Amino acid sequence: MNSFIRIRGISKHFGDFVAVDNVDLDIAKGELFSILGGSGCGKTTLLRMLAGFEIPTSGTIEIDGVDVTHQAPYDRPVNMMFQSYAVFPHMSAAKNIAYGLQKERLAKKEIERRVDEMLQLVQLGDFRNRKPDQLSGGQRQRVALARALIKRPKVLLLDEPLAALDKKLRERTQFELMNIQDELGVTFVVVTHDQEEAMTLSTRIAVMEKGRFLQIGTPLEIYEYPSSKFVADFIGTINIFEGTVRRIDDDSMVIDCEEAGATLTALGKHDVVVGQKVSIAVRPEKIFVGKNEPDNDDDTKVSGVVHDLGYLGNLSIYRIQLANGKVVLVSSQNRRRSATRFLEWEDQVWISWRPRSAVVLLD
Amino acid sequence: MKPHSRFVLSVLAFGYAFLYIPLVFVIVYSFNDSRIATIWGGFSTRWYGELFRNDQVLDAALLSLRIAFTSATIATILGTMAGLVLARFGRFKGRTLFSGMITSPMVMPEVITGLSLLLLFVTLQQLTGWPGQRGFSTITIAHTTFSMAYVAVIVQSRLMSMDESLEEAAMDLGGRPVRVVFDITLPLIAPAMVAGWLLAFTLSLDDLVIASFVSGPGSSTLPMYIFSKVKLGVSPDINALATLLIAAVSLGVLIAWIAMRRMRT
Numbered sequence: 001m002n003s004f005i006r007i008r009g010i011s012k013h014f015g016d017f018v019a020v021d022n023v024d025l026d027i028a029k030g031e032l033f034s035i036l037g038g039s040g041c042g043k044t045t046l047l048r049m050l051a052g053f054e055i056p057t058s059g060t061i062e063i064d065g066v067d068v069t070h071q072a073p074y075d076r077p078v079n080m081m082f083q084s085y086a087v088f089p090h091m092s093a094a095k096n097i098a099y100g101l102q103k104e105r106l107a108k109k110e111i112e113r114r115v116d117e118m119l120q121l122v123q124l125g126d127f128r129n130r131k132p133d134q135l136s137g138g139q140r141q142r143v144a145l146a147r148a149l150i151k152r153p154k155v156l157l158l159d160e161p162l163a164a165l166d167k168k169l170r171e172r173t174q175f176e177l178m179n180i181q182d183e184l185g186v187t188f189v190v191v192t193h194d195q196e197e198a199m200t201l202s203t204r205i206a207v208m209e210k211g212r213f214l215q216i217g218t219p220l221e222i223y224e225y226p227s228s229k230f231v232a233d234f235i236g237t238i239n240i241f242e243g244t245v246r247r248i249d250d251d252s253m254v255i256d257c258e259e260a261g262a263t264l265t266a267l268g269k270h271d272v273v274v275g276q277k278v279s280i281a282v283r284p285e286k287i288f289v290g291k292n293e294p295d296n297d298d299d300t301k302v303s304g305v306v307h308d309l310g311y312l313g314n315l316s317i318y319r320i321q322l323a324n325g326k327v328v329l330v331s332s333q334n335r336r337r338s339a340t341r342f343l344e345w346e347d348q349v350w351i352s353w354r355p356r357s358a359v360v361l362l363d
Numbered sequence: 364m365k366p367h368s369r370f371v372l373s374v375l376a377f378g379y380a381f382l383y384i385p386l387v388f389v390i391v392y393s394f395n396d397s398r399i400a401t402i403w404g405g406f407s408t409r410w411y412g413e414l415f416r417n418d419q420v421l422d423a424a425l426l427s428l429r430i431a432f433t434s435a436t437i438a439t440i441l442g443t444m445a446g447l448v449l450a451r452f453g454r455f456k457g458r459t460l461f462s463g464m465i466t467s468p469m470v471m472p473e474v475i476t477g478l479s480l481l482l483l484f485v486t487l488q489q490l491t492g493w494p495g496q497r498g499f500s501t502i503t504i505a506h507t508t509f510s511m512a513y514v515a516v517i518v519q520s521r522l523m524s525m526d527e528s529l530e531e532a533a534m535d536l537g538g539r540p541v542r543v544v545f546d547i548t549l550p551l552i553a554p555a556m557v558a559g560w561l562l563a564f565t566l567s568l569d570d571l572v573i574a575s576f577v578s579g580p581g582s583s584t585l586p587m588y589i590f591s592k593v594k595l596g597v598s599p600d601i602n603a604l605a606t607l608l609i610a611a612v613s614l615g616v617l618i619a620w621i622a623m624r625r626m627r628t
Contacts, residue, residue, distance in 0.1 A: 053531055073534045086532035090550045103537035151536065
């Protein structure tokens with residue numbers, strides 16, 4: 001891959017605490033890359049090292065072929081949108097946006113022209129003279145975005161860009177961000193703890209935990225082919241069954257699963273031996289639920305009772321209790337319009353899934 | 364308990380009366396025509412006129428104002444720097460000691476502060492010949508030391524409540540650290556500095572104890588002059604002087620309060 005941002009062996013220690021632990025990462029030009037993880041996983045520290053606010057304990061960061069590891073924040077071709085937006089409260093929206101260009105000592109005319117252009121881009125033309133305390137949260141966020149973009153950075157860093165917005169505004173802003181990124185072609189690096197935000201925004205996601213990357217891939221790869229139980233569980237919800245390998249065939253294997261009270265089939269070649277303990281993971285939306293036993297013999301089938309159900313409008317969520325007590329989460333689309341529920345509490349049901357829907361996890 | 368019960372209101376009224384009735388008496392009697400301070404002889408502003416013809420009073424007032432202005436200004440500069448260090452330079456070694464030592468003049472008994480400063484000035488004079496005469500400069504230094512603490516605390520609390528990423532954002536946008544202080548930090552803590560300056564000014568104008576220790580012959584501040592006059596009996600022009608001081612201090616406190624209120628928004 002042609003890497004625009006090249007991170008090699010980056011670590012950051014705070015005393016005895018290792019915030020970022022020997023991380024390598026390549027990001028291509030024009031990507032919208034997300035670093036996803038829980039609080040304290042090291043994602044913000046990594047972002048701050050990209051911005052220049054923290055000096056790495058070891059390792060190097062290159063941007064567009066230039067080593068910036070020890071460059072000061074004001075010398076880097078990188079700008080950041082802060083989680084708190086950090087809009088200067090004593091300056092109007094236009095002055096906030098102009099600040100970066102003034103530091104570059106550009107001509108007044110040029111600054112004015114580019115500020116106008118930016119105000120247009122983020123649709124704040126009517127608010128140019130407002131002070132931040134006269135702006136809404138969403139407007140402040142757009143001032144922060146414009147202020148960072150006006151410097152035409154090679155990389156824009158975004159720290160939890162949508163966390164402070166309400167749900168409706170988030171969805172709109174998400175798409176605005178993607179459009180702006182598309183239009184300007186700037187490389188975006190987003191740090192977030194919100195997996196939904198990461199999924200919809202990004203070209204690629206790195207899942208981070210305890211200072212390391214657990215998996216780097218497209219949203220689809222991460223969701224459908226998680227490499228570990230942590231990733232599978234962190235991104236969306238998933239049912240995990242523990243079991244032992246009983247037989248390995250050419251292109252599949254059979255697993256005894258006491259938890260499910262059944263033998264499960266999983267497709268694909270894996271680096272396992274007979275008798276090894278493995279986990280099988282199945283997403284709730286990949287499980288079918290019905291009152292009758294499905295007649296397809298290839299599918300994995302288990303019977304249970306409806307333990308709990310939730311009606312969400314577009315979806316119904318069921319918690320199905322199997323004979324040995326294990327509870328399986330199933331979600332199904334409400335395709336048919338109906339005044340009565342398809343399933344009720346304590347209904348006897350069958351759940352089933354295709355072998356290819358199951359993911360084998362080794363750790 | 365109901366917030367507006369009669370009991371609470373009367374306690375409140377009593378408390379405020381206790382604090383302010385003496386001041387009201389001073390103000391009312393400053394307009395008293397009679398020569399005897401405690402007997403009402405009709406309304407008059409003659410004591411104010413007499414006050415302004417009294418050179419001793421004017422000299423003392425001018426000295427007090429000069430000291431207050433100078434010490435408040437130095438205290439604001441030093442206190443702001445101390446506040447900046449405490450709020451922005453992270454956890455450096457000896458931080459707790461430093462912050463404790465900055466605020467300790469606020470709780471130190473004035474007699475101790477005054478005495479120790481006097482000893483310092485006397486020793487300095489013996490060793491270096493400076494200060495040749497105690498007066499304006501020694502009182503100014505003494506006032507700066509304790510009022511600096513107040514400025515530092517006000518500035519520090521303002522900085523603590525301010526988003527640290529504001530300064531980082533300015534650096535991110537290309538501002539060098541020194542520029543960022545002038546572009547972002549100082550404009551945002553300006554109200555705190557104004558409040559601190561006014562507080563320092565008022566504290567210096569009010570101080571009697573420390574000034575008495577570190578002043579020399581011929582340099583009496585206004586409070587020292589009043590105190591020495593009162594020892595010989597309360598004369599009506601002192602009431603007038605006190606009224607002017609009350610007005611000046613109230614004005615200072617009012618402006619400081621407005622500045623601090625603005626800074627919260």
